[in-house]
Amino acid sequence: MKWHMNPTDMIAFDHLTVRYRSAECAAAAAIADVSLTVPQGTVCAIIGPSGCGKSTLLRAVAGLVQPESGCVKIAGGKADPKKYRIGFMPQNYGLLPWQTVRENIVLGCRIRHDWHAGREEDEARLARLMAALHIEGLATRYPHELSGGQQQRVSLARSFLLQPDILLMDEPFSALDAITREEMQDVFLALWQEQHVTTLLVTHYVEEALYLGQKIALMAADPGRIARVFDNPLGGHPEQRGSREFFEMSRALREEIRGISAQHAGEGAAS
Numbered sequence: 001m002k003w004h005m006n007p008t009d010m011i012a013f014d015h016l017t018v019r020y021r022s023a024e025c026a027a028a029a030a031i032a033d034v035s036l037t038v039p040q041g042t043v044c045a046i047i048g049p050s051g052c053g054k055s056t057l058l059r060a061v062a063g064l065v066q067p068e069s070g071c072v073k074i075a076g077g078k079a080d081p082k083k084y085r086i087g088f089m090p091q092n093y094g095l096l097p098w099q100t101v102r103e104n105i106v107l108g109c110r111i112r113h114d115w116h117a118g119r120e121e122d123e124a125r126l127a128r129l130m131a132a133l134h135i136e137g138l139a140t141r142y143p144h145e146l147s148g149g150q151q152q153r154v155s156l157a158r159s160f161l162l163q164p165d166i167l168l169m170d171e172p173f174s175a176l177d178a179i180t181r182e183e184m185q186d187v188f189l190a191l192w193q194e195q196h197v198t199t200l201l202v203t204h205y206v207e208e209a210l211y212l213g214q215k216i217a218l219m220a221a222d223p224g225r226i227a228r229v230f231d232n233p234l235g236g237h238p239e240q241r242g243s244r245e246f247f248e249m250s251r252a253l254r255e256e257i258r259g260i261s262a263q264h265a266g267e268g269a270a271s
């Protein structure tokens with residue numbers, strides 16, 4: 001497949017193959033020959049069956065796994081996690097249980113030596129963010145004293161305080177009930193509209209992908225690969241949720257996903 005990168009692309013997977021290796025054996029490729037570009041300041045949603053390599057894609061951007069072949073480029077150059085600020089929101093929120101909400105939020109900035117407690121400008125940024133996320137009263141609590149939705153807000157606050165160049169979100173809202181999940185999608189969108197951070201969002205929810213992603217990549221498994229990529233004009237536009245177009249797009253996307261699964265099942269039966 002011909003691969004093309006635009007000057008406006010922030011993240012580019014260029015024929016990326018990743019294979020995990022254990023002491024005993026080399027496993028099958030977790031992802032094989034993945035090419036995908038994410039333009040600067042946009043959200044790309046990734047949907048696919050369990051085990052197709054969605055988290056591996058995020059880990060490759062964060063430099064946590066190395067390519068067997070191909071590469072990940074950031075802003076056209078080598079993906080160097082030291083050069084770029086990368087916010088990573090893992091599935092379990094990634095909060096440290098022994099640290100308070102405030103300590104958890106500033107952790108990412110502290111690691112980068114970019115936090116000065118008491119400095120007016122830093123404290124104001126933190127206060128503004130906590131107020132926007134409605135967690136200003138929780139600063140001294142510990143994670144186990146928070147609801148799932150509150151923990152999620154703390155995790156979002158940590159990511160956005162960092163003012164990252166790239167945000168990696170691994171099924172960030174999947175553990176939440178449907179109403180809280182929709183609330184959190186709106187909270188994310190409001191923050192994203194301020195910073196326009198280039199985001200890779202792994203999700204299992206078609207509506208979430210449509211609501212947030214300007215680009216939607218559908219993956220298939222065995223080996224993990226990109227099956228289809230859609231441009232989504234509805235992504236990032238809250239007024240579109242509930243529109244007829246949104247409903248029709250979600251139906252079309254579901255059909256596409258069913259088609260990919262059926263093809264995968266056929267390939268399995270034939271091999």
Ligand SMILES: Nc1ncnc2c1ncn2[C@@H]1O[C@H](COP(=O)(O)OP(=O)(O)OP(=O)(O)O)[C@@H](O)[C@H]1O
Pocket residue numbers: 020021027030048049050051052053054055056057224
């Ligand atoms: N550390 C590891 N060592 C060996 N194999 C791994 C490791 N991490 C993931 N894998 C394998 O790589 C493949 C892709 O895993 P990955 O976690 O990226 O999938 P995923 O699409 O994010 O899955 P899920 O939707 O279940 O979270 C799977 O077959 C998985 O078993």
